[in-house]
Amino acid sequence: MWGRTPSLRARETVHMVDSLKRPDVEELRPGIKRPAQDTILTPRFYTTDFEEMAKMDISANEEELQAILEEFRTDYNRHHFVRNDDFQQSWDHIDGETRQLFMEFLERSCTAEFSGFLLYKELSRKLKGKSPVLAECFLLMSRDEARHAGFLNKAMADFGLQLDLGFLTESKSYTFFKPKFIFYATYLSEKIGYWRYITIFRHLEAHPEHRIYPIFKFFENWCQDENRHGDFFDAIMKSQPQFLNDWQARLWSRFFLLSVFATMYLNDIQRSGFYASLGLNARDYDIHVIRKTNETAGRVFPLVLNVDHPKFFALMDESAAANLKISEIGRSGAPKAVQILQKLPHIAKIAGNMLRLYLMKPIDTACLEGSVR
Ligand SMILES: [Fe+2]
Ligand SMILES: [Fe+2]
Numbered sequence: 001m002w003g004r005t006p007s008l009r010a011r012e013t014v015h016m017v018d019s020l021k022r023p024d025v026e027e028l029r030p031g032i033k034r035p036a037q038d039t040i041l042t043p044r045f046y047t048t049d050f051e052e053m054a055k056m057d058i059s060a061n062e063e064e065l066q067a068i069l070e071e072f073r074t075d076y077n078r079h080h081f082v083r084n085d086d087f088q089q090s091w092d093h094i095d096g097e098t099r100q101l102f103m104e105f106l107e108r109s110c111t112a113e114f115s116g117f118l119l120y121k122e123l124s125r126k127l128k129g130k131s132p133v134l135a136e137c138f139l140l141m142s143r144d145e146a147r148h149a150g151f152l153n154k155a156m157a158d159f160g161l162q163l164d165l166g167f168l169t170e171s172k173s174y175t176f177f178k179p180k181f182i183f184y185a186t187y188l189s190e191k192i193g194y195w196r197y198i199t200i201f202r203h204l205e206a207h208p209e210h211r212i213y214p215i216f217k218f219f220e221n222w223c224q225d226e227n228r229h230g231d232f233f234d235a236i237m238k239s240q241p242q243f244l245n246d247w248q249a250r251l252w253s254r255f256f257l258l259s260v261f262a263t264m265y266l267n268d269i270q271r272s273g274f275y276a277s278l279g280l281n282a283r284d285y286d287i288h289v290i291r292k293t294n295e296t297a298g299r300v301f302p303l304v305l306n307v308d309h310p311k312f313f314a315l316m317d318e319s320a321a322a323n324l325k326i327s328e329i330g331r332s333g334a335p336k337a338v339q340i341l342q343k344l345p346h347i348a349k350i351a352g353n354m355l356r357l358y359l360m361k362p363i364d365t366a367c368l369e370g371s372v373r
Pocket of ligand 1 (some may be wrong): 113144145148224226320
C-alpha cells in the first residue's frame, strides 16, 4: 500500500503539547491533526495511466535523462535534513494567529510534498522492469519528497500536532490525469516550489530578524531538489515532443500555468498574515514567484502567460478579493443555503476573471529564444 514505508511510519510518532492545543484544531487522535478539508485550493493527490507511461519511448532525450538520473544518485542532500540544536527549544512564543497560519503553512507544504512522494513512489513501482531509467528517477525523487514531507511533519510536531501520513494516504481523494497532464502539472509544481522556497530563503538571508523558525535555513539546498525534479520533467516532456508541439499542448499549457498561478495567488493572499510574519508582502512575493516560474516554464512549454499585461495582476487581485469574501461568508455561521446564495456572485466573479485571464493572448516562447529560454 502507498505510503507505508518504514521511514515514514517511524515519523508518525505522537507528540502532544496540551497547553498549545487550540479549540479550533480538529484532532484525529491525541497529537494527530485531522487533515484540512479538501477544497479546490488545497494540494491534490494524483494518479495516472501507468500503462501508457510505461510504454513511452524516451530515446529522443535519453542522454539528458541519464544525466539527471546520475545527479539523483549522487544524492546531494543525503545529510541535509537533520534537525539540529536550533530546533531544540519551545515555540510557544509563536502564538495566536501567527501560530495558526504557520501551522497551516506547514500542513499545506507537508501535504504537497507527501503527495509528490506517493505519486513518484507508485510510478517507480509500476514502471519497474518496464522503463528502468524512469522507474529509478521516480524512486529517487520519492526519496527526496519523503524527506521533505517528514521534515515538515516533524516541524508540525514542534507546534504540538502532526499529520498521520498513513491516514492521509487512505483518506484523500485522488485526481486522475493522463501522463501528459501529470507532466505539465508536476513540472509546474516542482518549479513553482523551487521559486517559492528560494525566494523565502533569500529574503530571510537578507533579513534574519524575520526568521521565526529554523526550517527556513534548510530551504536553499531543499529547493535544489525541487529544481532537479522540475528538470527531470522538462527532460521527459522533451523526449515526447508530441506533448508539446500541437495546438492542444498550447491550450493545455495555458490552462495549467493559469491554474497553478491562480491557486497560489488566491491561497497566499488569503494567508497574507503568514507572509507578513516573515516580513514579506504576500502580493509582491507571489508576483515575483509567478514571474520567475512563468519565465522558467518558457524553456519547455510552447508558450507562457503574458504576466506583464496591465490587466493580468489586476484580474488576479479582483479574484483574490472575491475569494476572501467567499471565506468570510463561510465563517459567518449563516445557514448553508444562504451561504451558497451569498457566495454565488463571488464565485461567478472568479470564474469570469479566470476566463478572461485564460483568453489573454499568451507569449510564444519561440520568440524568447536567446533571452529567458
Ligand atoms: Fe519536495
Ligand atoms: Fe519535488
